[in-house]
Amino acid sequence: MIEVEGLTVSYGAGRRTVLALAGVSLSVAEGELVAVVGPSGCGKSTLLFTLDGLIPPTQGVVRIGGQMVQGVRRDVALILQDAGLLPWKTVLANAELGLRIQGRRGDVREVLEELGLAGFERRYPGELSEGMRRRVGIARALALNPKVFLMDEPMANLDSITRQRIQDLILKLWQGFHFTGVLVTHDIEEAVFLGQRIFVFSPRPGRLVEVVENPEVGTSKYRDSAQFLARVRHLRQVLVESGT
Template identity: 50%
Template sequence: MSLSFRLDGVRLGYGHGAVLDGIDLDVAPGELLAVVGSSGSGKSTLLRALAGLLQPYQGKILADGEEVRGTSPDRAMIFQEDGLLPWRTVRRNVELPLRIRRKPLDVSAWIERVGLAGREDRLPRELSGGQRQRVQLARALVGGPRAVLMDEPFGALDAQTRADMQRLLLDVLRDTAATVVFVTHDVDEALLLGDRVAVLGRGGIKTVLTSATRERILEEL
């Protein structure tokens, strides 16, 4: 079952400064919402708030109608830096969230799903950047989160590997019901992946492109 989000008059920032103000936004269950904006526009700040890592100065952030007050296994995060534990193999990195939650440790299906079958016993240093991101994707999804929050996960990859990971992400998500909020600075990537695209700028949401608008833009690219 996927998760819905609602942001109502949300003001976010650090210390005494507001990065985003007056944010009103709904994310439907099962939707892939891409959030695009320039550096410093507040993309990562918004994602941290959805994850429960940052509390708003004003307004409310709701997940399925309940106010977000902290982190939850229902909301998994994927970062540009893979954050893999260097002393753990591929298998043991993917198992980690299941170990923490004391769940069965059968992760072979997910390792195969992300294209890493046969590499289960390799350490992160023995993998390419794209392969490490595949491990991170499997680790995020293995616990069955209801929402996945992705902070420019493919930003450090070369063009071909990035395209491969975009295709893999869309393919893998078809097997889940998770809601996804995908942050990127790349407009083409946002248009390719998102069911809708929220454009950030000047401290708030400038516009939200609907699926129909998105299709027209894609035709013109």
């Protein structure tokens, strides 16, 4: 579904060039949910931006569904690192924004209900908790009924209970909607809970240093299993050994 070959991305020009990603190759199968971990500034958001067509590769190619990514696609949705809500628009208008930008119509109320936001349609982001704002960001992306769902730290800076709730929600949505998902996270437990494979990146310029297989994702009570703890320990060790 997603194929990345020799992806290099640099920002700026001349002496001020910053190399963000260096020669990254990876692929994600249709319907697979993967996690991307790596230190701050290693190019995780940059990877998602190129997958979403917002930033062109400096070198290399990115293909989705066999087609080169050139600009934003209707079947790919991105949740931005800070949810990216417009404070002057209501919950409903924010959730509809993605559809509107694409010139599409659709009913987001069902999605809002699914995410526990029914009754808050007319509220503004400033009137919501941080966890609710994140869910509005998820609703906006989900309303597009995307084939590919790119998530940039959708749970960062949330308390651990809310974080777990949203993790459970993402798992449930993935099991229900069968999208192909790429989740960027700083959190090791979260990567193990949601990533069938976990891509580990080096410090900037980001290179793919290791892929941890984690096929138990989505199995019953995985978070409470001994297998889960063992995988968390393994991933932590990989991160230490790779100097990240």
